[in-house]
Amino acid sequence: MDLVTPGVGLIFWTALTFVVVLVILRRFAWKPILGALDEREKTIADSLAAAEKAKEEMAALNAQNQKLLQEAIAEREKILREAKAVADRFVNEAKEKAIEESNRIIASAQEAIRNEKQAAMTEVRNQVANLSLTIAEKLLKNELSNKNAQIELAKSFMNEIKAN
Amino acid sequence: MKTYTQKFLFSFFLLLLSLWAVSPLAKAEGGHGDSEKFNPKDMIMHHVMDSYEWHILDYKDANGEEHPVSIPLPVILFTDGSLDIFMSSAFHHGKEQVIKGTNVYRMDEHGHIKEANGKKIIDLSITKNVASMLISAIILIWVFTSVAKAYVKQAGQAPKGAQNFFEMIIVFIRDEVVIPNIGEKHYKKYLPYLLTLFFFIWTNNLLGLVPGGANTSGNIAFTMTLALITFLVTNISGNKEYWGHIFWTPGVPKLLMIILAPIEFIGIFTKPFALMIRLFANITGGHIIILSLVSFAFIFKSITVGFAASAGVVVMMFLELFVAALQSYIFTLLTSLFIGMAIAEHEHEHAEHH
Incomplete structure:
Protein backbone atom coordinates (compact mmCIF):
# COMPACT_ATOMS: atom_id res chain seq x y z
CA MET A 1 0.00 0.00 0.00
CA ASP A 2 1.24 3.45 -0.95
CA LEU A 3 0.64 4.95 2.46
CA VAL A 4 3.21 2.81 4.27
CA THR A 5 5.78 2.58 1.46
CA PRO A 6 8.56 5.08 2.15
CA GLY A 7 9.71 6.99 -0.93
CA VAL A 8 13.44 7.30 -1.57
CA GLY A 9 13.15 10.99 -2.50
CA LEU A 10 11.49 12.02 0.74
CA ILE A 11 13.98 9.96 2.78
CA PHE A 12 16.84 11.72 1.02
CA TRP A 13 15.37 15.20 1.41
CA THR A 14 14.32 14.62 5.02
CA ALA A 15 17.81 13.45 5.96
CA LEU A 16 19.45 16.32 4.08
CA THR A 17 17.07 18.99 5.43
CA PHE A 18 17.28 17.70 8.97
CA VAL A 19 21.06 17.57 8.96
CA VAL A 20 21.35 21.04 7.39
CA VAL A 21 18.86 22.49 9.88
CA LEU A 22 20.69 20.75 12.71
CA VAL A 23 24.08 22.08 11.62
CA ILE A 24 22.81 25.64 11.12
CA LEU A 25 20.74 25.77 14.31
CA ARG A 26 23.51 24.17 16.34
CA ARG A 27 25.97 26.83 15.25
CA PHE A 28 23.74 29.92 15.00
CA ALA A 29 20.87 29.23 17.40
CA TRP A 30 21.42 26.60 20.07
CA LYS A 31 24.97 27.64 20.84
CA PRO A 32 24.18 31.30 21.63
CA ILE A 33 20.79 30.50 23.21
CA LEU A 34 22.01 27.69 25.47
CA GLY A 35 25.15 29.70 26.22
CA ALA A 36 23.07 32.71 27.24
CA LEU A 37 20.79 30.52 29.37
CA ASP A 38 23.76 28.90 31.11
CA GLU A 39 25.32 32.31 31.62
CA ARG A 40 22.12 33.72 33.06
CA GLU A 41 21.64 30.76 35.37
CA LYS A 42 25.24 31.07 36.48
CA THR A 43 24.80 34.82 37.05
CA ILE A 44 21.69 34.20 39.14
CA ALA A 45 23.43 31.49 41.17
CA ASP A 46 26.47 33.73 41.64
CA SER A 47 24.31 36.70 42.61
CA LEU A 48 22.46 34.62 45.18
CA ALA A 49 25.75 33.35 46.57
CA ALA A 50 27.14 36.91 46.62
CA ALA A 51 24.01 38.19 48.38
CA GLU A 52 24.32 35.44 50.95
CA LYS A 53 27.98 36.27 51.43
CA ALA A 54 27.23 39.99 51.70
CA LYS A 55 24.59 39.18 54.30
CA GLU A 56 27.11 37.19 56.30
CA GLU A 57 29.71 39.93 55.97
CA MET A 58 27.13 42.48 57.04
CA ALA A 59 26.33 40.40 60.11
CA ALA A 60 30.03 40.02 60.89
CA LEU A 61 30.54 43.75 60.40
CA ASN A 62 27.59 44.49 62.66
CA ALA A 63 28.99 42.24 65.34
CA GLN A 64 32.35 43.93 64.97
CA ASN A 65 30.74 47.36 65.17
CA GLN A 66 28.88 46.31 68.29
CA LYS A 67 32.13 45.14 69.81
CA LEU A 68 33.88 48.38 68.86
CA LEU A 69 31.04 50.37 70.35
CA GLN A 70 31.22 48.42 73.60
CA GLU A 71 34.96 48.96 73.70
CA ALA A 72 34.54 52.66 73.00
CA ILE A 73 31.99 52.98 75.78
CA ALA A 74 34.30 51.15 78.18
CA GLU A 75 37.19 53.34 77.10
CA ARG A 76 35.16 56.49 77.59
CA GLU A 77 34.16 55.42 81.07
CA LYS A 78 37.74 54.63 81.91
CA ILE A 79 38.92 58.04 80.65
CA LEU A 80 36.17 59.82 82.54
CA ARG A 81 37.00 57.94 85.71
CA GLU A 82 40.67 58.78 85.37
CA ALA A 83 39.91 62.41 84.58
CA LYS A 84 37.69 62.63 87.63
CA ALA A 85 40.43 61.11 89.78
CA VAL A 86 42.94 63.62 88.42
CA ALA A 87 40.55 66.48 89.00
CA ASP A 88 39.84 65.29 92.53
CA ARG A 89 43.51 65.06 93.23
CA PHE A 90 44.05 68.57 91.91
CA VAL A 91 41.24 69.92 94.04
CA ASN A 92 42.49 68.13 97.12
CA GLU A 93 46.01 69.31 96.52
CA ALA A 94 44.79 72.84 96.04
CA LYS A 95 42.73 72.60 99.18
CA GLU A 96 45.66 71.30 101.18
CA LYS A 97 47.86 74.02 99.76
CA ALA A 98 45.28 76.63 100.61
CA ILE A 99 44.92 75.31 104.13
CA GLU A 100 48.67 75.21 104.52
CA GLU A 101 48.96 78.73 103.11
CA SER A 102 46.26 80.08 105.35
CA ASN A 103 47.85 78.38 108.33
CA ARG A 104 51.13 79.89 107.36
CA ILE A 105 49.51 83.33 106.94
CA ILE A 106 47.74 82.95 110.27
CA ALA A 107 50.98 81.87 111.91
CA SER A 108 52.88 84.80 110.46
CA ALA A 109 50.04 87.15 111.44
CA GLN A 110 50.14 85.82 114.97
CA GLU A 111 53.89 86.25 114.89
CA ALA A 112 53.46 89.82 113.70
CA ILE A 113 50.77 90.47 116.32
CA ARG A 114 53.04 89.08 119.00
CA ASN A 115 55.90 91.24 117.77
CA GLU A 116 53.64 94.28 117.59
CA LYS A 117 52.37 93.51 121.06
CA GLN A 118 55.95 93.18 122.32
CA ALA A 119 56.84 96.46 120.66
CA ALA A 120 53.70 98.09 122.04
CA MET A 121 54.50 96.76 125.51
CA THR A 122 58.02 98.06 125.25
CA GLU A 123 56.62 101.35 124.03
CA VAL A 124 54.14 101.45 126.87
CA ARG A 125 56.89 100.60 129.32
CA ASN A 126 59.07 103.30 127.89
CA GLN A 127 56.13 105.69 128.00
CA VAL A 128 55.35 104.68 131.57
CA ALA A 129 59.03 105.09 132.47
CA ASN A 130 59.08 108.46 130.81
CA LEU A 131 55.85 109.46 132.54
CA SER A 132 57.20 108.16 135.80
CA LEU A 133 60.37 110.08 135.20
CA THR A 134 58.36 113.23 134.39
CA ILE A 135 56.15 112.66 137.43
CA ALA A 136 59.20 111.89 139.52
CA GLU A 137 60.93 114.94 138.14
CA LYS A 138 57.89 117.09 139.09
CA LEU A 139 57.61 115.41 142.42
CA LEU A 140 61.32 115.80 142.84
CA LYS A 141 61.04 119.42 142.05
CA ASN A 142 58.29 119.75 144.59
CA GLU A 143 59.79 117.49 147.20
CA LEU A 144 63.28 118.65 146.76
CA SER A 145 62.98 120.30 150.07
CA ASN A 146 62.23 117.04 151.75
CA LYS A 147 64.95 114.92 150.40
CA ASN A 148 64.47 111.88 152.45
CA ALA A 149 60.83 111.75 152.02
CA GLN A 150 61.35 111.97 148.28
CA ILE A 151 63.70 109.11 148.21
CA GLU A 152 61.33 107.02 150.25
CA LEU A 153 58.58 107.78 147.85
CA ALA A 154 60.70 107.02 144.83
CA LYS A 155 61.65 103.75 146.30
CA SER A 156 58.11 102.81 146.95
CA PHE A 157 57.20 103.67 143.29
CA MET A 158 59.97 101.69 141.96
CA ASN A 159 58.91 98.72 144.02
CA GLU A 160 55.42 99.09 142.76
CA ILE A 161 56.66 99.19 139.21
CA LYS A 162 58.83 96.19 139.80
CA ALA A 163 55.88 94.44 141.29
CA ASN A 164 53.99 95.09 138.03
CA MET B 1 3.08 42.79 24.09
CA LYS B 2 2.04 39.43 25.49
CA THR B 3 -1.64 39.99 24.94
CA TYR B 4 -0.88 41.18 21.44
CA THR B 5 0.96 37.92 20.69
CA GLN B 6 -1.85 35.90 22.22
CA LYS B 7 -4.47 37.73 20.19
CA PHE B 8 -2.43 37.22 17.07
CA LEU B 9 -2.00 33.50 17.70
CA PHE B 10 -5.68 33.12 18.52
CA SER B 11 -6.83 34.83 15.34
CA PHE B 12 -4.28 32.86 13.38
CA PHE B 13 -5.67 29.59 14.67
CA LEU B 14 -9.23 30.71 14.04
CA LEU B 15 -8.24 31.52 10.48
CA LEU B 16 -6.66 28.08 10.14
CA LEU B 17 -9.79 26.42 11.46
CA SER B 18 -12.13 28.25 9.13
CA LEU B 19 -9.90 27.66 6.12
CA TRP B 20 -9.57 24.02 7.03
CA ALA B 21 -13.28 23.65 7.14
CA VAL B 22 -13.67 25.31 3.75
CA SER B 23 -10.66 24.00 1.82
CA PRO B 24 -11.58 20.30 1.65
CA LEU B 25 -15.17 21.27 0.96
CA ALA B 26 -14.04 23.15 -2.10
CA LYS B 27 -11.94 20.20 -3.15
CA ALA B 28 -14.65 17.68 -2.46
CA GLU B 29 -17.18 19.71 -4.37
CA GLY B 30 -14.84 19.96 -7.30
CA GLY B 31 -14.27 16.22 -7.08
CA HIS B 32 -17.89 15.25 -7.40
CA GLY B 33 -19.21 18.15 -9.34
CA ASP B 34 -19.89 15.92 -12.32
CA SER B 35 -22.13 12.92 -12.25
CA GLU B 36 -19.43 10.82 -10.54
CA LYS B 37 -20.22 9.66 -7.05
CA PHE B 38 -18.24 11.34 -4.28
CA ASN B 39 -15.50 8.96 -3.17
CA PRO B 40 -14.30 9.82 0.33
CA LYS B 41 -11.41 7.36 0.19
CA ASP B 42 -9.92 8.98 -2.92
CA MET B 43 -10.39 12.46 -1.48
CA ILE B 44 -8.77 11.50 1.80
CA MET B 45 -5.87 9.65 0.19
CA HIS B 46 -5.26 12.54 -2.16
CA HIS B 47 -4.87 14.82 0.86
CA VAL B 48 -2.78 12.47 2.94
CA MET B 49 -0.38 11.28 0.23
CA ASP B 50 2.58 13.05 -1.28
CA SER B 51 2.35 14.56 -4.76
CA TYR B 52 4.51 16.20 -7.43
CA GLU B 53 2.50 19.40 -7.43
CA TRP B 54 0.99 21.53 -4.70
CA HIS B 55 -2.69 21.21 -5.43
CA ILE B 56 -4.81 24.18 -4.38
CA LEU B 57 -8.26 23.81 -5.95
CA ASP B 58 -10.20 22.70 -9.00
CA TYR B 59 -12.58 24.77 -11.06
CA LYS B 60 -14.93 24.05 -13.91
CA ASP B 61 -14.89 26.12 -17.07
CA ALA B 62 -17.93 27.06 -19.15
CA ASN B 63 -17.92 23.66 -20.89
CA GLY B 64 -18.13 21.88 -17.57
CA GLU B 65 -14.56 20.69 -17.94
CA GLU B 66 -12.56 20.44 -14.76
CA HIS B 67 -9.25 22.26 -14.32
CA PRO B 68 -7.00 21.69 -11.33
CA VAL B 69 -5.09 24.70 -10.03
CA SER B 70 -1.79 23.85 -8.44
CA ILE B 71 1.74 25.12 -7.87
CA PRO B 72 4.20 23.14 -10.01
CA LEU B 73 7.22 21.73 -8.22
CA ILE B 126 10.92 18.27 -4.65
CA THR B 127 7.46 16.96 -3.92
CA LYS B 128 4.75 18.70 -1.93
CA ASN B 129 6.08 17.12 1.29
CA VAL B 130 9.65 18.13 0.51
CA ALA B 131 8.57 21.68 -0.33
CA SER B 132 6.63 21.89 2.94
CA MET B 133 9.64 20.54 4.80
CA LEU B 134 11.93 23.11 3.18
CA ILE B 135 9.49 25.83 4.28
CA SER B 136 9.66 24.40 7.80
CA ALA B 137 13.47 24.51 7.59
CA ILE B 138 13.38 28.18 6.57
CA ILE B 139 10.90 28.97 9.38
CA LEU B 140 13.05 27.11 11.92
CA ILE B 141 16.27 28.81 10.88
CA TRP B 142 14.62 32.22 10.71
CA VAL B 143 12.83 31.91 14.06
CA PHE B 144 15.72 30.50 16.05
CA THR B 145 18.46 32.70 14.65
CA SER B 146 16.20 35.69 15.50
CA VAL B 147 15.72 34.33 19.00
CA ALA B 148 19.48 33.80 19.29
CA LYS B 149 20.06 37.39 18.13
CA ALA B 150 17.71 38.61 20.86
CA TYR B 151 19.95 36.88 23.40
CA VAL B 152 23.06 38.50 21.99
CA LYS B 153 21.43 41.93 21.65
CA GLN B 154 20.04 42.11 25.17
CA ALA B 155 22.53 39.93 26.96
CA GLY B 156 21.88 39.58 30.68
CA GLN B 157 18.37 41.00 30.43
CA ALA B 158 15.06 39.24 30.98
CA PRO B 159 13.67 37.58 27.84
CA LYS B 160 10.61 39.05 26.16
CA GLY B 161 8.08 38.26 23.46
CA ALA B 162 8.86 35.34 21.18
CA GLN B 163 12.20 34.90 22.93
CA ASN B 164 10.35 34.27 26.19
CA PHE B 165 7.97 31.79 24.56
CA PHE B 166 10.73 29.74 22.95
CA GLU B 167 12.95 29.95 26.00
CA MET B 168 10.15 28.33 27.99
CA ILE B 169 10.05 25.40 25.56
CA ILE B 170 13.83 25.12 25.25
CA VAL B 171 14.26 25.10 29.03
CA PHE B 172 11.44 22.56 29.33
CA ILE B 173 13.08 20.22 26.81
CA ARG B 174 16.45 20.67 28.51
CA ASP B 175 15.34 20.30 32.13
CA GLU B 176 12.37 17.95 31.88
CA VAL B 177 13.22 15.79 28.89
CA VAL B 178 16.94 15.67 28.17
CA ILE B 179 18.69 16.03 31.55
CA PRO B 180 16.52 13.49 33.45
CA ASN B 181 17.07 10.88 30.73
CA ILE B 182 20.64 11.48 29.62
CA GLY B 183 22.10 12.90 32.81
CA GLU B 184 24.00 16.07 33.71
CA LYS B 185 27.28 14.66 32.50
CA HIS B 186 26.58 14.03 28.82
CA TYR B 187 23.42 15.97 28.00
CA LYS B 188 25.21 18.95 26.40
CA LYS B 189 26.46 16.76 23.55
CA TYR B 190 22.94 15.64 22.57
CA LEU B 191 20.89 18.74 23.42
CA PRO B 192 21.28 20.50 20.02
CA TYR B 193 20.17 17.35 18.21
CA LEU B 194 17.17 16.80 20.50
CA LEU B 195 16.08 20.45 20.36
CA THR B 196 16.31 20.43 16.57
CA LEU B 197 14.39 17.13 16.48
CA PHE B 198 11.59 18.50 18.67
CA PHE B 199 11.13 21.74 16.78
CA PHE B 200 11.57 20.07 13.37
CA ILE B 201 8.78 17.58 14.08
CA TRP B 202 6.57 20.18 15.73
CA THR B 203 6.90 22.68 12.89
CA ASN B 204 6.13 20.03 10.29
CA ASN B 205 3.17 18.81 12.34
CA LEU B 206 1.81 22.35 12.48
CA LEU B 207 2.46 23.00 8.79
CA GLY B 208 0.50 19.80 8.14
CA LEU B 209 -2.48 21.37 9.91
CA VAL B 210 -2.37 24.48 7.75
CA PRO B 211 -5.18 24.30 5.17
CA GLY B 212 -3.82 23.04 1.89
CA GLY B 213 -0.65 22.00 3.69
CA ALA B 214 1.25 18.79 3.14
CA ASN B 215 1.09 15.77 5.41
CA THR B 216 4.90 15.72 5.74
CA SER B 217 5.25 14.50 9.30
CA GLY B 218 2.54 11.90 8.62
CA ASN B 219 4.55 10.42 5.79
CA ILE B 220 6.28 7.17 6.62
CA ALA B 221 9.47 8.21 4.79
CA PHE B 222 9.78 11.30 7.00
CA THR B 223 9.22 9.43 10.27
CA MET B 224 11.45 6.59 9.09
CA THR B 225 14.34 8.96 8.40
CA LEU B 226 14.07 10.60 11.80
CA ALA B 227 13.77 7.21 13.50
CA LEU B 228 16.82 6.06 11.54
CA ILE B 229 18.80 9.09 12.78
CA THR B 230 17.73 8.23 16.34
CA PHE B 231 18.82 4.63 15.69
CA LEU B 232 22.23 5.78 14.45
CA VAL B 233 22.77 8.30 17.25
CA THR B 234 21.73 5.76 19.89
CA ASN B 235 23.90 2.90 18.64
CA ILE B 236 26.93 5.02 17.81
CA SER B 237 26.79 6.50 21.33
CA GLY B 238 26.25 3.06 22.88
CA ASN B 239 29.01 2.20 25.34
CA LYS B 240 30.45 -1.18 26.26
CA GLU B 241 27.83 -1.78 28.91
CA TYR B 242 25.02 -1.09 26.43
CA TRP B 243 26.28 -3.75 24.02
CA GLY B 244 27.16 -6.02 26.91
CA HIS B 245 23.59 -5.78 28.08
CA ILE B 246 22.27 -6.78 24.71
CA PHE B 247 24.47 -9.78 23.98
CA TRP B 248 25.39 -10.92 27.49
CA THR B 249 22.87 -9.56 29.95
CA PRO B 250 24.50 -9.75 33.37
CA GLY B 251 23.02 -12.10 35.92
CA VAL B 252 21.09 -14.25 33.42
CA PRO B 253 21.67 -18.04 33.21
CA LYS B 254 23.61 -19.12 30.12
CA LEU B 255 20.80 -21.28 28.75
CA LEU B 256 18.41 -18.35 28.88
CA MET B 257 20.91 -16.24 26.94
CA ILE B 258 20.14 -18.27 23.82
CA ILE B 259 16.63 -16.85 23.90
CA LEU B 260 17.37 -13.51 25.46
CA ALA B 261 20.19 -12.30 23.21
CA PRO B 262 18.15 -12.41 19.99
CA ILE B 263 15.24 -10.69 21.73
CA GLU B 264 17.54 -7.95 23.00
CA PHE B 265 19.09 -7.67 19.54
CA ILE B 266 15.69 -7.26 17.90
CA GLY B 267 14.96 -4.65 20.56
CA ILE B 268 17.59 -2.38 18.99
CA PHE B 269 15.42 -2.16 15.90
CA THR B 270 11.96 -2.26 17.42
CA LYS B 271 12.59 0.90 19.46
CA PRO B 272 13.14 3.23 16.49
CA PHE B 273 10.54 1.25 14.51
CA ALA B 274 7.97 2.13 17.17
CA LEU B 275 9.02 5.77 16.91
CA MET B 276 8.49 5.67 13.16
CA ILE B 277 5.03 4.06 13.37
CA ARG B 278 3.84 6.22 16.29
CA LEU B 279 4.46 9.57 14.63
CA PHE B 280 3.24 8.39 11.24
CA ALA B 281 0.03 6.86 12.61
CA ASN B 282 -0.83 9.73 14.93
CA ILE B 283 -0.41 12.48 12.36
CA THR B 284 -1.90 10.63 9.40
CA GLY B 285 -4.68 9.28 11.60
CA GLY B 286 -5.57 12.80 12.75
CA HIS B 287 -5.68 14.03 9.18
CA ILE B 288 -7.87 11.10 8.12
CA ILE B 289 -10.31 11.74 10.99
CA ILE B 290 -10.69 15.40 10.04
CA LEU B 291 -11.09 14.59 6.35
CA SER B 292 -13.60 11.85 7.20
CA LEU B 293 -15.66 14.29 9.21
CA VAL B 294 -15.64 16.66 6.25
CA SER B 295 -16.68 13.80 3.97
CA PHE B 296 -19.87 13.25 5.98
CA ALA B 297 -21.28 16.46 4.60
CA PHE B 298 -20.88 15.14 1.05
CA ILE B 299 -21.98 11.60 1.76
CA PHE B 300 -25.23 12.72 3.38
CA LYS B 301 -25.57 15.87 1.23
CA SER B 302 -27.10 17.70 4.15
CA ILE B 303 -26.43 21.17 5.54
CA THR B 304 -27.24 19.99 9.06
CA VAL B 305 -24.69 17.22 8.84
CA GLY B 306 -22.31 19.78 7.32
CA PHE B 307 -22.61 22.04 10.35
CA ALA B 308 -22.29 19.13 12.74
CA ALA B 309 -19.23 17.89 10.84
CA SER B 310 -17.69 21.37 10.90
CA ALA B 311 -18.17 21.50 14.66
CA GLY B 312 -16.47 18.13 14.84
CA VAL B 313 -13.65 19.41 12.64
CA VAL B 314 -13.11 22.38 14.98
CA VAL B 315 -12.89 20.06 17.97
CA MET B 316 -10.53 17.75 16.10
CA MET B 317 -8.37 20.69 15.01
CA PHE B 318 -7.81 21.65 18.63
CA LEU B 319 -7.03 18.04 19.45
CA GLU B 320 -4.62 17.90 16.51
CA LEU B 321 -2.86 21.07 17.65
CA PHE B 322 -2.33 19.32 20.97
CA VAL B 323 -1.26 16.08 19.26
CA ALA B 324 1.21 18.03 17.09
CA ALA B 325 3.04 19.19 20.21
CA LEU B 326 2.53 15.93 22.10
CA GLN B 327 3.93 13.69 19.37
CA SER B 328 7.02 15.82 18.88
CA TYR B 329 7.47 15.75 22.66
CA ILE B 330 7.10 11.96 22.79
CA PHE B 331 9.50 11.45 19.89
CA THR B 332 12.07 13.66 21.62
CA LEU B 333 11.44 12.08 25.03
CA LEU B 334 11.87 8.54 23.73
CA THR B 335 14.96 9.46 21.73
CA SER B 336 16.47 10.97 24.92
CA LEU B 337 15.49 7.83 26.79
CA PHE B 338 17.16 5.55 24.21
CA ILE B 339 20.32 7.66 24.20
CA GLY B 340 20.28 7.70 27.99
CA MET B 341 20.02 3.92 28.06
CA ALA B 342 22.85 3.58 25.56
CA ILE B 343 25.29 5.76 27.49
CA ALA B 344 24.23 4.91 31.05
CA GLU B 345 27.04 3.84 33.35
CA HIS B 346 25.53 1.21 35.59
CA GLU B 347 27.24 -0.50 38.44
CA HIS B 348 26.51 -4.12 37.65
CA GLU B 349 29.49 -5.43 39.55
CA HIS B 350 27.55 -5.02 42.78
CA ALA B 351 24.46 -6.72 41.44
CA GLU B 352 26.40 -9.65 40.03
CA HIS B 353 27.93 -10.63 43.36
CA HIS B 354 24.57 -11.46 44.89
Missing part, protein backbone atom coordinates in the same frame (compact mmCIF):
# COMPACT_ATOMS: atom_id res chain seq x y z
CA PRO B 74 10.56 20.56 -9.64
CA VAL B 75 10.85 16.92 -10.62
CA ILE B 76 14.37 15.50 -10.23
CA LEU B 77 14.97 12.03 -11.65
CA PHE B 78 18.05 9.81 -11.98
CA THR B 79 17.42 7.36 -14.79
CA ASP B 80 20.22 5.10 -16.08
CA GLY B 81 22.86 7.56 -14.88
CA SER B 82 21.29 10.61 -16.47
CA LEU B 83 19.80 13.44 -14.45
CA ASP B 84 16.48 14.85 -15.66
CA ILE B 85 15.08 17.99 -14.06
CA PHE B 86 11.82 19.59 -15.13
CA MET B 87 8.75 21.18 -13.58
CA SER B 88 5.85 18.94 -12.67
CA SER B 89 3.59 21.17 -14.75
CA ALA B 90 5.12 19.45 -17.82
CA PHE B 91 2.85 16.46 -17.09
CA HIS B 92 -0.24 18.68 -17.32
CA HIS B 93 -1.66 16.96 -14.26
CA GLY B 94 -0.78 13.51 -15.58
CA LYS B 95 -2.41 13.98 -18.98
CA GLU B 96 0.81 14.20 -21.00
CA GLN B 97 4.13 12.43 -21.06
CA VAL B 98 7.52 14.09 -20.72
CA ILE B 99 10.38 13.12 -23.04
CA LYS B 100 13.94 13.85 -21.93
CA GLY B 101 16.54 12.42 -24.30
CA THR B 102 15.85 8.70 -24.50
CA ASN B 103 13.76 8.68 -21.34
CA VAL B 104 9.98 8.91 -21.60
CA TYR B 105 8.20 9.68 -18.34
CA ARG B 106 4.54 9.07 -17.70
CA MET B 107 2.38 9.52 -14.66
CA ASP B 108 0.32 6.46 -13.75
CA GLU B 109 -3.19 6.53 -12.27
CA HIS B 110 -1.76 6.59 -8.71
CA GLY B 111 0.31 9.70 -9.52
CA HIS B 112 3.65 7.88 -9.70
CA ILE B 113 6.22 8.69 -12.37
CA LYS B 114 7.15 5.70 -14.50
CA GLU B 115 9.61 5.34 -17.36
CA ALA B 116 7.82 4.09 -20.47
CA ASN B 117 10.51 1.47 -21.22
CA GLY B 118 10.55 0.27 -17.64
CA LYS B 119 13.91 1.87 -16.76
CA LYS B 120 14.70 2.16 -13.07
CA ILE B 121 14.15 5.65 -11.68
CA ILE B 122 15.71 7.19 -8.61
CA ASP B 123 13.21 9.87 -7.76
CA LEU B 124 14.60 12.85 -5.81
CA SER B 125 11.85 15.30 -6.76
